[in-house]
Amino acid sequence: MQDTIKELISYKMFKELRKYLSYKEPEDIAAALNGLSHEDMILAYRLLPKEIASEVFINLDSDFQEKLINLFSDKELKEVVDELFDDEAVEIIEEMPSDVVDRILNQIDKEQRSTINRLLQYPEDSAGSMMTTEYMDLYENMTVADALDHIRKVGEDREDIYKGYVISKDKKLRGIVDAKELVLANGDTPIVDLMTENTIQIKTLDDQEEVGKLFGKYNETSLPVVDKDEHIVGIITLDDAIDVIKQEAEEDFEIMAAVTPNDETYMKTSPIKHAKNRIVWLLLLMISSAISGAIISKYETAFAAIPILVAFIPMIMDTGGNCGSQAATLIIRGLALDEIKTKDIIKVLWKELRVSLGVGLILAICNGVRIYIQYRDVSKPLMENLQLPIVVGITLILTAVMAKMLGGLLPILAKKLKLDPAIMASPLITTIVDSASVWAFFSVAVAIMNI
């Protein structure tokens, strides 16, 4: 699609491009425009049929949005802004420099402006900053006919008209009525008779992660947001929650790979930004892995006597790292999805102890056999030939146990200390386990081989 747009522009076939775009979904057009040069993007955007232009605008990258706003006349800007729900407006405004924000707010009518200003005051990533105030409000004294009339009148401006929030005079949320029930019911029925009580509520200051979890758990198209006095102040809709669920998972992927999280896509991020997002962790981890180096240099006499020991360092370090990151990843995800609680710490450690003894034993046996076959010297007695496999085997078991116990322990500890468990992922655990496993290896070697 992107190539077609580029080609049509290069041949100046603007009429054809306009027609072509009118067949496409706004989300796809935006994705294609996001990859174009500024000039082509602006050209193509200007050709869009009015009905879909603002929908495309919402889905553009924020730097393109800014470029377009700077080119818009006030009238054009107003046309786009009028089509936005207030949560969409807030999302766009949060990414803009202050002069652009002023221009946008000037094009918004007074009432909506005060709403948006209020929404902008909620902390970023809080439920308050995600919500829309344009929910389908019904009042407890309405009949079904009243409610349907009300929906017909104001429904056009509401984000989720299929769920009516029934409100008392003092703005407390009384309950919820499905549009389905209204359509199926008799016109005279009071809506309170159809209403189900609502027990799932989001607080304005709840973190967006919490919001994502609630939507992941309950099958709801929208959920109410209430302030500290339990007055309803808005709703969050499922489509915004999906974005959060995806975004939170991506953040965890990045943190767990020791990259500073970044909202931009890989391709859009400059090499300098990429380097910045990675270098701090690399430096920190490099310094801490110098500890393993220091431990090794203490055992110079050991590997001077038996140089082959050095050849096993990579295998022991890698196995430790892999054992640790397996456990850590499972625990980090379990914590993120609330499947594991911090109070489960003993159960987790007991499980990891058994798992690690099991895998450690298998690793030790497989590797022991390989080492024995590969390095045995038939001229020497059996006991001497068994020394190396036994040293490596014991080290592997110790390493697996340490790695998996740390992998289970550190994420839970992090959560208890109100840190993000994801930072305890493989890079950090690998570094810690490295020192421990190298130390174990040489200690065992010195003890068994009498070096």
Add this chain to the structure above:
Amino acid sequence: MQDTIKELISYKMFKELRKYLSYKEPEDIAAALNGLSHEDMILAYRLLPKEIASEVFINLDSDFQEKLINLFSDKELKEVVDELFDDEAVEIIEEMPSDVVDRILNQIDKEQRSTINRLLQYPEDSAGSMMTTEYMDLYENMTVADALDHIRKVGEDREDIYKGYVISKDKKLRGIVDAKELVLANGDTPIVDLMTENTIQIKTLDDQEEVGKLFGKYNETSLPVVDKDEHIVGIITLDDAIDVIKQEAEEDFEIMAAVTPNDETYMKTSPIKHAKNRIVWLLLLMISSAISGAIISKYETAFAAIPILVAFIPMIMDTGGNCGSQAATLIIRGLALDEIKTKDIIKVLWKELRVSLGVGLILAICNGVRIYIQYRDVSKPLMENLQLPIVVGITLILTAVMAKMLGGLLPILAKKLKLDPAIMASPLITTIVDSASVWAFFSVAVAIMNI
């Protein structure tokens, strides 16, 4: 909540428990029951008000579902089964042993049974196995009044009544009408006038990953599934898509940590299953890291001459692994989210080259200074004291470049070969980079230090 249920059971306060449960959401009840013993679970389930029992049942773990089905009388089973949409029935049946499946199918009326049998034939994880055939079907010759009548009549059994799928006589999907439009329009209007054409369609054999992506991209509450002749055969609803989005992300987390993916939660998985899911990868990676060992043993004379070299092996290996996993994770996620295409391979490598030169240089300088200060021998000439920092520095730059290029390249190659890019994550890349970096380190050392 779990503790409360347990306590009420232990005091045999069943009436109170029944009342307590009636205030709770079915999803929460199921989550609490999933943690109970079989006996307590069955007891609590029997106390549930009828209206929510089947909703709770759907959310129970499959081993509990099986237990309950085995206890149900045919009548009880029928009550639960009647409440299931057909995609829910399919999901449950897929997890049951064949005798239980037979019992379930016997309780289902003939028509639904043939539907479910058809759905069960779609491959697991395909769109066909996720869809429901209970969509809101409208016909192209209907007026708005006809359509509303039809919705009132059959809406109770439909999963998403807010989106009407307009179908021609030959079962082709003509377009979509929002319930909103129907409610707002005049009764005489033909629905084809309100219909918007539908361009987003799912094929029955599409993978569920594809389905998740479509829902992540477009704001839709449901999407149509068509067969190869473009006849509509069902719809997939947003709530099922969310489960898939979450499940796919979790699978990637597990694969990237070298764990065989597992649908069960961490706590529910036995230590033996945990060990099984981890051991194969650990063995494979352990064997491949023996290659690094073999390379090291070739350079015995080098570190016999300069033993301090050995102390830098962990740092170089760790840094290589971290550099590689940073790049690999970003690329794997970019590919999973369709933000990076396989044709972008050159752009990715060019970007990683610049990033890696940047971070490599910074790592080399920081580390070089540290090594110089730590290891210099004032009695020796400057050039000799600079040898070690230079060797380590050059190795770090080479390692960063190799690691990041491989981290960028391998996931894209995997995708081209139709493998899951996630297997190219840190564990595998670390192992490969280890060999390369160890070899680079000793080669550079031998060349510069004249060993």
